[in-house]
Amino acid sequence: MSEHTRQLTAFLADLAYEDVPEAVLARTEDLFLDWLGSALASQGSHPIPLFERYAQKMGPASGPANILVNGSRSSAYFAALVNGASSHLVEQDDLHNSSVLHPATVVFPAVLAAAQDRGKSGRALLLAALAGYEAGIRVGEFMGRSHYRIFHTTATVGTLAAAVAVGKLLEFDQEQFVNLLGNAGTQAAGLWEFLRDAADSKQLHTAKAAADGLLAAYLTEDGLTGARNILEGEQGIAAGMSSDADPSKLSDRLGSRWALVETSFKFHASCRHTHPAADALLQLMQREGLSHEQIEQVTTRVHQSAIDVLGRVVVPQTVHQAKFSMGTVLGLIAVHGKAQLTEFHTLALTDPNVSAFREKVSMQLDPEVDGAYPARWLGRVEVTTTDGRRLAAAIDEPKGDPGNTLSRPELEDKFRRLLAFAGARSPEQADELIALVWRLRELDDLGVLA
Amino acid sequence: MSEHTRQLTAFLADLAYEDVPEAVLARTEDLFLDWLGSALASQGSHPIPLFERYAQKMGPASGPANILVNGSRSSAYFAALVNGASSHLVEQDDLHNSSVLHPATVVFPAVLAAAQDRGKSGRALLLAALAGYEAGIRVGEFMGRSHYRIFHTTATVGTLAAAVAVGKLLEFDQEQFVNLLGNAGTQAAGLWEFLRDAADSKQLHTAKAAADGLLAAYLTEDGLTGARNILEGEQGIAAGMSSDADPSKLSDRLGSRWALVETSFKFHASCRHTHPAADALLQLMQREGLSHEQIEQVTTRVHQSAIDVLGRVVVPQTVHQAKFSMGTVLGLIAVHGKAQLTEFHTLALTDPNVSAFREKVSMQLDPEVDGAYPARWLGRVEVTTTDGRRLAAAIDEPKGDPGNTLSRPELEDKFRRLLAFAGARSPEQADELIALVWRLRELDDLGVLA
Known part of the structure; x- marks a missing residue:
C-alpha cells in the first residue's frame, strides 16, 4: 500500500477517545443532533416509505437497530439503509466544504445501527463517527473536483466514510482498516445524472453508502480481504473516477487537524x-x-x-x-x-x-x-x-460555516423545526431527544435513541 | 433519454416468450445449468461462508428464496447476494467475449431469487434471464475497453444486467425499464485493484451486482425514479467510467441478434x-x-x-x-x-x-x-x-466459444465434476438437478431448484 494509506490507516487504528479534544467531541454531538433532526424530518416523504417497505420485505421482522422514521426495529443493515435514505432528504444535513462531502447522512446511519446491534456506548459511537468524518473528508479531498463533476461524492466517498466509522466501532486494527478501505472503495458508486430528472437517486445513494459501508465493515471483521491500495492504486478509485487526485490529502495533518470541526451546518433548506x-x-x-x-x-x-x-x-x-x-x-x-x-x-x-x-x-x-x-x-x-x-x-463565510456556526440553541431550534415540519415527534419528544443527545457520551445503551 | 436507450428499453418491455427462437431458449437452459454448477461448486470455499453468515445476521430466519450452497432459505435479497458471491468463485461460469461480461453470475442469482420470491415459472425465468443477458451484453459493449481497463465490468455492468432480468420478471413496461436503468446504473461499482493482492473482492462484486440489481428492480417497481439517461448522459456511467463508449452498441440489432448465444462456456478453470x-x-x-x-x-x-x-x-x-x-x-x-x-x-x-x-x-x-x-x-x-x-x-476459437461450444453431454459432465469437486451434492442429486433444468420451461414452481 502507499505511504498515505499507511498513515491514514495507522491513525484510524490508533485514534483513542482520550486523545480527542473536548471541542471536537462536543461538535460531534452537535452534528449528531443535526443529523437526527434531518432523518426524522423525512418521515412520510417520498421516497422514504419505499425504503421502509423494502426493509420489511427483505429484512427480519425485528432486530436490534432502529428505523427512525417509523420506530420499527430491524437488523443493522436495513436500519443503516433506511436511515441513510432518510437523513439527506430535506437537504438540511451537514456539509464539509473542501471535500464536498455530506458526512452525517452516511456516517451516522451506519454507526448508530452498528452500535445498537453490538451494544456499544455513546462514547464508542462518538469516536467511531469522528473516525468516519476524518477519513471520509480526507478521501473526498483526495478525489478532487474532477470526481465531483460526475460523481456524487457523498455516495462514492460516503461508502468509505461509513465503513471506517463502523470499522472503528468494531475496534479494527490497521490491517483491518486496510482491507476495509478496499472492500468499501470497490463498492463506491453514485452519479449526478439523476439531478436533471429530479429523480429519487439521492436517497438511494445515501442509503446505499451507509448500508454498503456497514456491509464492508462486517464482512471485513469476518475476514473478507480487500485491495490494499484501493485509493491510490493503478486500478483504484482515483484511477477510475478522478483526474486530479492528490494523495497528500489522505494524510493531511492527521491527529492535529480535526476535519470534523470544519463541517458546516445547513441553515437554508436548499442545496x-x-x-x-x-x-x-x-x-x-x-x-x-x-x-x-x-x-x-x-x-x-x-x-x-x-x-x-x-x-x-x-x-x-x-x-x-x-x-x-x-x-x-x-x-x-x-x-x-x-x-x-x-x-x-x-x-x-x-x-x-x-x-x-x-x-x-x-x-x-x-x-x-x-x-x-x-x-x-x-x-x-x-x-x-x-x-x-x-x-x-x-x-466570505455563509451562515453555518465553521467561522459562522450555529450555537447549541440555534441547533436545538433547527431540530425542533425539523421535527415539527414532519410531525415526526411531539415537542416534548423532541426535547427528550435533545437532552439524550447532549448526554450521548454518558449513554451505555443507544437503543433509547428511537 | 437518448434514442439508443429508448430502443433498448422498448425492446426489453416488448420482448415476449413466443418471439424467442427455440435455440435461444435451449441455450438459456444450458447457461442456467452451467451457472448452477458453478454456484454449487463453491460450497465451503472461502469467502462464501462469510456471505452466508452475513445473510444469517442481517436477513430473516427463513424466506422464499434458496441460498444454494447451504440449502437454507432467506429473502430474495440475501439469496441473490450469497448466490451471486458463490457462482463466480471457481472461475467456471460463462463469459461473453466482446462485452467481457460474465452474465450468468449476476443475472441468474438475481432472477432465480426473485422468481422464487414472486412465484414465477420457469418460462418467466428464462425470458427474464434472456432480457438480462441481451441488455447486459450490449451495455458492456457500449462501455468499451477503456472501462474494463480499470473496472470489473461484471460488477459494474452486471448490476444493470441483474436489474433488467428482475425487471423483466416483474413485467416492467418501458417507463419502468428507463427508471430501472437509472437506479441500477447509479449503483454500478467494482474495481480491478484487488487483483494484485489476490483479495476477495471478486465475490463481493458479483454478490453486490446481483443483489443491488434486484434491489433496484424492487424499488423501481414500488415507484423509485431514476436518471432517464444514465447510460449516455453527461453525468452518467459512460461519462464517468469510460473514454471510448459507443452508444450504437446499446441498440445493436435488437430482436435479430441474440447476444446470449454468443456467450462462451468455460472449459479450463482459469481466467x-x-x-x-x-x-x-x-x-x-x-x-x-x-x-x-x-x-x-x-x-x-x-x-x-x-x-x-x-x-x-x-x-x-x-x-x-x-x-x-x-x-x-x-x-x-x-x-x-x-x-x-x-x-x-x-x-x-x-x-x-x-x-x-x-x-x-x-x-x-x-x-x-x-x-x-x-x-x-x-x-x-x-x-x-x-x-x-x-x-x-x-x-481462432477457444473451446467453449460459440463456434466451438460444449454439447449438453459435455455440460452435464462439467456439472457433475463441479458438484463432485465440492462435495456439494451426491451424484444422484446432481442427476436430478440436471433433469430439472432440462425441464425448466415446464416448471411452475422454482422452489424445487435447491
Whole structure:
C-alpha cells in the first residue's frame, strides 16, 4: 500500500477517545443532533416509505437497530439503509466544504445501527463517527473536483466514510482498516445524472453508502480481504473516477487537524451551493433596505460546481428541484426573507412573486470564487435595481460555516423545526431527544435513541 | 433519454416468450445449468461462508428464496447476494467475449431469487434471464475497453444486467425499464485493484451486482425514479467510467441478434484470458508430440487486457491467483494436459514441474490478437524447444466459444465434476438437478431448484 494509506490507516487504528479534544467531541454531538433532526424530518416523504417497505420485505421482522422514521426495529443493515435514505432528504444535513462531502447522512446511519446491534456506548459511537468524518473528508479531498463533476461524492466517498466509522466501532486494527478501505472503495458508486430528472437517486445513494459501508465493515471483521491500495492504486478509485487526485490529502495533518470541526451546518433548506449567494443577497437587501419589487436583476458570481449542479434546473417541477434552483432560493430569500423547509413546501413552486424573482436571477462563473472553492464558499451577488442602481454584496463565510456556526440553541431550534415540519415527534419528544443527545457520551445503551 | 436507450428499453418491455427462437431458449437452459454448477461448486470455499453468515445476521430466519450452497432459505435479497458471491468463485461460469461480461453470475442469482420470491415459472425465468443477458451484453459493449481497463465490468455492468432480468420478471413496461436503468446504473461499482493482492473482492462484486440489481428492480417497481439517461448522459456511467463508449452498441440489432448465444462456456478453470493460449499450446504439444520437458520457452501473443489482468501475478500465492497466472495455467496444460478445478487445487501451487514451466512463459502484446479482441479471442503461442526448434500454433476459437461450444453431454459432465469437486451434492442429486433444468420451461414452481 502507499505511504498515505499507511498513515491514514495507522491513525484510524490508533485514534483513542482520550486523545480527542473536548471541542471536537462536543461538535460531534452537535452534528449528531443535526443529523437526527434531518432523518426524522423525512418521515412520510417520498421516497422514504419505499425504503421502509423494502426493509420489511427483505429484512427480519425485528432486530436490534432502529428505523427512525417509523420506530420499527430491524437488523443493522436495513436500519443503516433506511436511515441513510432518510437523513439527506430535506437537504438540511451537514456539509464539509473542501471535500464536498455530506458526512452525517452516511456516517451516522451506519454507526448508530452498528452500535445498537453490538451494544456499544455513546462514547464508542462518538469516536467511531469522528473516525468516519476524518477519513471520509480526507478521501473526498483526495478525489478532487474532477470526481465531483460526475460523481456524487457523498455516495462514492460516503461508502468509505461509513465503513471506517463502523470499522472503528468494531475496534479494527490497521490491517483491518486496510482491507476495509478496499472492500468499501470497490463498492463506491453514485452519479449526478439523476439531478436533471429530479429523480429519487439521492436517497438511494445515501442509503446505499451507509448500508454498503456497514456491509464492508462486517464482512471485513469476518475476514473478507480487500485491495490494499484501493485509493491510490493503478486500478483504484482515483484511477477510475478522478483526474486530479492528490494523495497528500489522505494524510493531511492527521491527529492535529480535526476535519470534523470544519463541517458546516445547513441553515437554508436548499442545496449548499445556493447558500453563499442567498446570504449575500439577504445582506445586501437588509443593508440597502430593498424589497423584492425593487430588484430588476441579480447576478450571482459562483464557482463552477454551482453551475454544474444547479445549472440543470430552469423551471423547477418539484420541491426537491426547487432546492437546486438558484433563482427559486433567491426568490424565497428576497420575497420571504428565508428559505427554510416550510417556505419550500408552501411557497417555492406556487408563489408567483417567487417565480417572478426566479426569472431575474442568473449565475456567472467568477474566477476568485472558483479559485477559493472548495476550501471556501464565497458569496458574491450583483443587483440592478428598478431605479437603475448597481449594487453588490460579498460574504466570505455563509451562515453555518465553521467561522459562522450555529450555537447549541440555534441547533436545538433547527431540530425542533425539523421535527415539527414532519410531525415526526411531539415537542416534548423532541426535547427528550435533545437532552439524550447532549448526554450521548454518558449513554451505555443507544437503543433509547428511537 | 437518448434514442439508443429508448430502443433498448422498448425492446426489453416488448420482448415476449413466443418471439424467442427455440435455440435461444435451449441455450438459456444450458447457461442456467452451467451457472448452477458453478454456484454449487463453491460450497465451503472461502469467502462464501462469510456471505452466508452475513445473510444469517442481517436477513430473516427463513424466506422464499434458496441460498444454494447451504440449502437454507432467506429473502430474495440475501439469496441473490450469497448466490451471486458463490457462482463466480471457481472461475467456471460463462463469459461473453466482446462485452467481457460474465452474465450468468449476476443475472441468474438475481432472477432465480426473485422468481422464487414472486412465484414465477420457469418460462418467466428464462425470458427474464434472456432480457438480462441481451441488455447486459450490449451495455458492456457500449462501455468499451477503456472501462474494463480499470473496472470489473461484471460488477459494474452486471448490476444493470441483474436489474433488467428482475425487471423483466416483474413485467416492467418501458417507463419502468428507463427508471430501472437509472437506479441500477447509479449503483454500478467494482474495481480491478484487488487483483494484485489476490483479495476477495471478486465475490463481493458479483454478490453486490446481483443483489443491488434486484434491489433496484424492487424499488423501481414500488415507484423509485431514476436518471432517464444514465447510460449516455453527461453525468452518467459512460461519462464517468469510460473514454471510448459507443452508444450504437446499446441498440445493436435488437430482436435479430441474440447476444446470449454468443456467450462462451468455460472449459479450463482459469481466467478466460488464459484460455486461447492454453488451447493453442495444447494443440501445439499434441501436434508435435512434445512433453513439457522438451519445451524451453513459451511466448504467448495476447491482447492488452490479458496483460492488464494477468500481468500482476508473478508468483501466485493462492489457488485463485494461480487462475490468473498465465504461466501456471500453461504449466498445468503442459505437465498434466488439463487445467480443471482438481488440477488447480492439487497441483497449481505445489507441483515443481508446474512452477518450473511457469518460469518459461511470457506474454507479449500482439497487434492482430489485440485488434480482434474483444469480439474474438485469438490464441497464439510460440514455443522454443530444448533442441532449438521454434514452433508456433494458432487457434481462432477457444473451446467453449460459440463456434466451438460444449454439447449438453459435455455440460452435464462439467456439472457433475463441479458438484463432485465440492462435495456439494451426491451424484444422484446432481442427476436430478440436471433433469430439472432440462425441464425448466415446464416448471411452475422454482422452489424445487435447491
